[in-house]
Amino acid sequence: MLESSNLLRIPGPTPIPGCVTRAMSKPMIGHRTEEAKQLLIRLKEKIKPVFGTNQDVIILAGSGSAGLEAAIVNITDVGDEVLVLVSGNFGERFAEICEVYGLKVHRIEVEWGKAIDPQEVEVYIQKNPNIKAVFVTSCETSTGVLNPIPEITAAVREHSNALVAVDGVSSVGGVDTQMDAWGVDVLVTGSQKAMMLPPGLCFVAASERAWEVIHENKRPRYFLDLRKYLNNAAPYTPAVSLLMGLEAALDLIAEEGLENVYARHLTMMEMTRAAVKALGIPLLTDEESAAPTVTTLVPADFEGDKLRKQLKADFGLELAGGQKHLKGKVVRIGHMGYCAPADVLQVISLLETGLQRIGKDITPGQGIQAAQAVFLQSGGQA
Ligand SMILES: *Cc1c(COP(=O)(O)O)cnc(C)c1O
Numbered sequence: 277m278l279e280s281s282n283l284l285r286i287p288g289p290t291p292i293p294g295c296v297t298r299a300m301s302k303p304m305i306g307h308r309t310e311e312a313k314q315l316l317i318r319l320k321e322k323i324k325p326v327f328g329t330n331q332d333v334i335i336l337a338g339s340g341s342a343g344l345e346a347a348i349v350n351i352t353d354v355g356d357e358v359l360v361l362v363s364g365n366f367g368e369r370f371a372e373i374c375e376v377y378g379l380k381v382h383r384i385e386v387e388w389g390k391a392i393d394p395q396e397v398e399v400y401i402q403k404n405p406n407i408k409a410v411f412v413t414s415c416e417t418s419t420g421v422l423n424p425i426p427e428i429t430a431a432v433r434e435h436s437n438a439l440v441a442v443d444g445v446s447s448v449g450g451v452d453t454q455m456d457a458w459g460v461d462v463l464v465t466g467s468q469k470a471m472m473l474p475p476g477l478c479f480v481a482a483s484e485r486a487w488e489v490i491h492e493n494k495r496p497r498y499f500l501d502l503r504k505y506l507n508n509a510a511p512y513t514p515a516v517s518l519l520m521g522l523e524a525a526l527d528l529i530a531e532e533g534l535e536n537v538y539a540r541h542l543t544m545m546e547m548t549r550a551a552v553k554a555l556g557i558p559l560l561t562d563e564e565s566a567a568p569t570v571t572t573l574v575p576a577d578f579e580g581d582k583l584r585k586q587l588k589a590d591f592g593l594e595l596a597g598g599q600k601h602l603k604g605k606v607v608r609i610g611h612m613g614y615c616a617p618a619d620v621l622q623v624i625s626l627l628e629t630g631l632q633r634i635g636k637d638i639t640p641g642q643g644i645q646a647a648q649a650v651f652l653q654s655g656g657q658a
Pocket of ligand 1: 288339340341342366413415416417443444445446466469
């Protein structure tokens, strides 16, 4: 098979635009040079709109989990009570890290595939006034749910001073995000999902009141100590090549316009969902809680992993399976970052072919027709 026919449609890592690859292959520069300093100054302003914040967005070398860990170690100290909202694998990870760091962890859990109910959070936070921070996943990548972050944040803020920390790893850059307007205190994302970069960077922004807590916090921390990055964006050697790529990716986003980026993701979500439904395959999430970046199908009468293997073998198309107890039970299609409606039509067409290859009885073309209809109705938002 041609090397280029590796079609990466998992919910991260995601494909990299050519201009980003080219930017990353520029000659190395010293990280203490004027050139590097200027790059960091430009990035500082260019990244803010993607977070919907006027605060500094701190860039760390590390995967998304390093960002989650940074959020936790900077705003909590041993023995603090925290509430973690768990709607899937990444909510569990948040809770796990909190436990490792000696926090008293309260949990609200929902069935995987469902969204967190802000009212439940509101009731819980009123009953537990000692909770100092709430941790919640924006897009729960393991299920394809988009949790209602504005409503959850409002519910917490109305009754408590607890900080709200959000894992936006598979949403920031693909889903409308207004950190300041929503009152989010800490927002984390990673490079390899909707940001169109390879894995290796994570980003953390904090609100004014979160910074107060961070400055006062006595918990020992070193590399992940956000205070060190506040007046010096690169206290340690930054991932220089990835930063060069980041500028190219942010320029691409600015060129398209953030609103168009978000609309494109919604169109891709709707196309994918319509196609899957037309093929008679159930979806894990309902309309209201579906994430614009990843869609999860439930193969009720065929083997999802067999389909994935077939698609990989025939076309080099990579889809994701399930995590934890959903392993073998779902198929996840990533449509975020460097992905357009044209790619969705390709994925659906290959999906139909793959389903026939493994012997599932479908009407070929039904999925494609449904996806095309959504695209046409969207007014051609490509
Ligand atoms: C991918 C992802 C992460 C981070 O995972 P890493 O492998 O550490 O980069 C965290 N949260 C969510 C919601 C994710 O999708």
